[in-house]
Amino acid sequence: MSAPRKVNHWLVAVAVVIPTFMEVLDTTIANVALRYMAGGLSAAEVDSEWVITSYLAANAIVLPMSGWLMARFGRRNYFLASVAGFTLSSLLCGLATSLDQLVLCRILQGLFGGGLQPGTQGILLDAFPKEKQGQGLTVFAIAALVAPVIGPTLGGYITDNYSWRWIFFINVPVGLLALAACAALVEDPPYLIEQRAEGRKHRSGFDGIGLGLLVVVMASWEVVLSKGQEWDWFGDPFYRVQVLSALFVAGLAGLVVWELRRPHPLVDFRPLADRNFAVGAVAIGCAYAVLYGQTNSLPALLQTLFGYDATHSGLVLSPAGVAAIALLPIVAFLLGRGTDARLLVVTGLTLMAAGNYWLSRMNLDIGPWDVVWPRVVTIAGLALLVTPLNVAVYQNIPLHLRGAAVGLFSLVRNEGGSVGTSLAQTIRERRVQFHLERLNDYLDPLNPNLRDFLTGLRSSLQPLTGDSVGADAMSNQLVENLRQQQALSLAYFDVFWVFAVVAVALIGLALLMRRSVAEKGAHLAAE
Numbered sequence: 001m002s003a004p005r006k007v008n009h010w011l012v013a014v015a016v017v018i019p020t021f022m023e024v025l026d027t028t029i030a031n032v033a034l035r036y037m038a039g040g041l042s043a044a045e046v047d048s049e050w051v052i053t054s055y056l057a058a059n060a061i062v063l064p065m066s067g068w069l070m071a072r073f074g075r076r077n078y079f080l081a082s083v084a085g086f087t088l089s090s091l092l093c094g095l096a097t098s099l100d101q102l103v104l105c106r107i108l109q110g111l112f113g114g115g116l117q118p119g120t121q122g123i124l125l126d127a128f129p130k131e132k133q134g135q136g137l138t139v140f141a142i143a144a145l146v147a148p149v150i151g152p153t154l155g156g157y158i159t160d161n162y163s164w165r166w167i168f169f170i171n172v173p174v175g176l177l178a179l180a181a182c183a184a185l186v187e188d189p190p191y192l193i194e195q196r197a198e199g200r201k202h203r204s205g206f207d208g209i210g211l212g213l214l215v216v217v218m219a220s221w222e223v224v225l226s227k228g229q230e231w232d233w234f235g236d237p238f239y240r241v242q243v244l245s246a247l248f249v250a251g252l253a254g255l256v257v258w259e260l261r262r263p264h265p266l267v268d269f270r271p272l273a274d275r276n277f278a279v280g281a282v283a284i285g286c287a288y289a290v291l292y293g294q295t296n297s298l299p300a301l302l303q304t305l306f307g308y309d310a311t312h313s314g315l316v317l318s319p320a321g322v323a324a325i326a327l328l329p330i331v332a333f334l335l336g337r338g339t340d341a342r343l344l345v346v347t348g349l350t351l352m353a354a355g356n357y358w359l360s361r362m363n364l365d366i367g368p369w370d371v372v373w374p375r376v377v378t379i380a381g382l383a384l385l386v387t388p389l390n391v392a393v394y395q396n397i398p399l400h401l402r403g404a405a406v407g408l409f410s411l412v413r414n415e416g417g418s419v420g421t422s423l424a425q426t427i428r429e430r431r432v433q434f435h436l437e438r439l440n441d442y443l444d445p446l447n448p449n450l451r452d453f454l455t456g457l458r459s460s461l462q463p464l465t466g467d468s469v470g471a472d473a474m475s476n477q478l479v480e481n482l483r484q485q486q487a488l489s490l491a492y493f494d495v496f497w498v499f500a501v502v503a504v505a506l507i508g509l510a511l512l513m514r515r516s517v518a519e520k521g522a523h524l525a526a527e
Contacts, residue, residue: 007185012127013139015181019083020120021143022171022178023113026055026090027417028151031296032310033164040164043099049226054103055110056418057222061215062114063411064267067403069115070122074196076188079119083182085112087175094168117144118406126189138332141386142325148291148417149321149379152299156310210266213255220248221415225422229429268404271397276513277405280393283345283385285412286506289420290352290499291382294359297424298371301492305364305485316368320379327383341388341516346507348388351381353503360497364489381503392516424495431491439483454479 030037030051038048062069070078089108096102120140158166188196224244231241259265271277295317302313331344355378362370397405443450457475458468465471 007127007187009127009129011181012185013124015178015185016079016120016123017139017143019086019175019178019182020116020140021147022174023086023116024144024147025151025154026109026113026171027059027414028148028292028295029155029167030055030164032152032155032299032314033159033167036159036164037102038099041096041099041102046230047099050099050103051106053222053226055106055113056226056414057219058107058110059114060110060218060222060411060415060418062111063118063414064404064407065211065214066115066118066407066410067268067405068264068266070119070403071196074188075119075122075192076186078115079123079186080179080182082112082115082119083175083179086116087172087179090168090171090175094165094172117410118403121406122403123186126192138328138387141328141383141390144413145324145328145379145383145386146321148295149324150314150318152295153311153314153318156299156312156314160309160311207259207262207266210255210259210262213251213258214267216247216251217255220244220251222418224248225418228422229426233426267407268401269408271401271405271408274393274396276396276516277393277409279509279513280389281409281412283349283506283510284389284393284409285416285419286502287349287352287382287385288413288416289423290356290378290502291420292417293420293424293495293499294356294375294378296421297428297492297495298359298375301489302371305489305492316371317375319372320375323376323380324383327380328387331384331387335388335391338517341391342510342513344388345385345392345510345513348381348383348385349503349507349510351384352378353381353500353507355379355381356496356500356503360493360500362493364485388516392513395516396514420499423498427495427498428488428491431494432487435487435490436483439487443479443483450479 034048034051035045037043037051038045041048066078073081086109089105089112092105093102093109096105124140155167158164158170224241228241231238233241234245236242255267256269259267259269272281298317299308299310299313302308302316303310308316334344335341355374355376358374358377359371362374393409394402394405445451454475457478458471461471461474462468465474
């Protein structure tokens with residue numbers, strides 16, 4: 001067997017991280033453009049949500065089986081096919097002439113994009129020398145953390161200044177360059193070639209039952225998360241949520257039992273037997289739920305209550321990405337000096353809780369910087385815990401299970417984002433109704449303060465309208481507008497308060513992990 005070529009590891013890092021950045025970016029970049037897509041394709045705005053749901057569901061199906069796919073086809077071959085397929089499907093998304101076509105192309109985009117994150121991590125570990133693996137995987141952490149943060153900003157700018165189609169078209173030139181670079185620079189290391197050759201000798205039949213169960217589980221899960229609030233959750237009169245939830249529970253139970261009995265499972269659940277991995281997976285899922293829930297709620301708050309357009313609401317969120325980029329190398333340095341990963345995780349969760357609690361204390365008299373700083377604190381907290389969690393969860397995972405562990409960990413991280421988005425939407429809509437009812441308690445016609453306020457409005461409006469009846473109607477409508485505005489603002493602040501509570505609860509969970517210290521030359525992330 002010929003010796004592998006010597007390629008500069010930083011060139012490899014740039015080549016493989018760029019398409020992964022684009023793939024993670026696509027989980028949030030389209031959110032701000034849904035109503036533009038619906039209008040451009042003559043579809044109902046509520047139906048445009050399938051553009052997000054279809055992508056996340058397809059992505060979720062591929063992530064847990066990515067380890068099996070890389071072992072079967074070779075990591076280099078699978079990674080190149082993923083980049084090529086993601087680029088082509090992005091082009092097709094931009095060219096779609098109907099919502100059905102767009103959703104179909106987004107499914108393809110999610111299926112091909114699912115292999116990019118696990119493949120990138122494995123390639124970086126093999127490309128960098130042991131003592132520098134933390135540097136390479138810090139680059140990956142920057143991409144995985146910053147991409148969803150700047151997604152709404154970039155999506156808003158493109159939509160406001162060009163067209164929603166360019167949200168997908170920008171992937172094409174980037175993907176083609178990345179494909180050429182990866183084809184020239186990426187190779188499978190000797191140990192993977194040997195494993196693949198050994199696997200051919202003992203290759204079992206394709207696990208069609210496992211794949212079918214996986215599709216049922218992830219599709220049901222994503223549809224329920226996306227449409228649950230619209231369909232009134234378990235109060236759905238058409239029993240869609242109830243049926244999908246039953247399919248999810250039965251399918252998951254069947255999938256676990258089936259895969260645990262197979263010698264070469266399509267989805268390997270054995271990494272979950274490790275306490276650090278199981279606790280860390282829950283922690284990263286909940287942390288990304290907080291990230292995505294806040295990332296989707298803040299632009300909506302700024303646009304509906306403060307009159308920001310998509311571009312400017314995104315710009316308010318952007319400085320947080322700078323904080324993340326600045327902190328990640330510091331975290332890698334601290335881990336390299338023997339800092340217990342749990343200490344950094346707890347610190348990060350504390351900052352995330354503080355940032356969300358800060359946001360929950362806002363009011364309607366704030367400026368943009370009053371949103372920027374709490375957001376910076378939140379993202380700084382997330383930056384402090386991402387790499388330490390990678391240290392903790394993979395430290396005791398055997399080498400032969402690392403591919404499966406990466407797929408499961410990436411799946412939980414992505415699904416955490418889906419849960420956070422759905423949770424934020426549900427809390428907001430439910431709490432709006434609650435606050436509307438509570439505010440009604442103070443709008444009693446016998447309330448002297450309300451009577452004085454309405455009298456003042458009428459006296460101001462009547463000279464402008466010359467119509468006392470019209471002035472009365474306008475006064476009552478202004479009070480109703482204020483009621484709706486206050487209720488919506490309080491509902492948004494409740495969302496941030498709940499996320500602060502979630503972050504605090506995770507602190508106790510993180511303390512259940514075993515002590516985790518990255519020794520010199522140890523992996524600071526996962527394969």
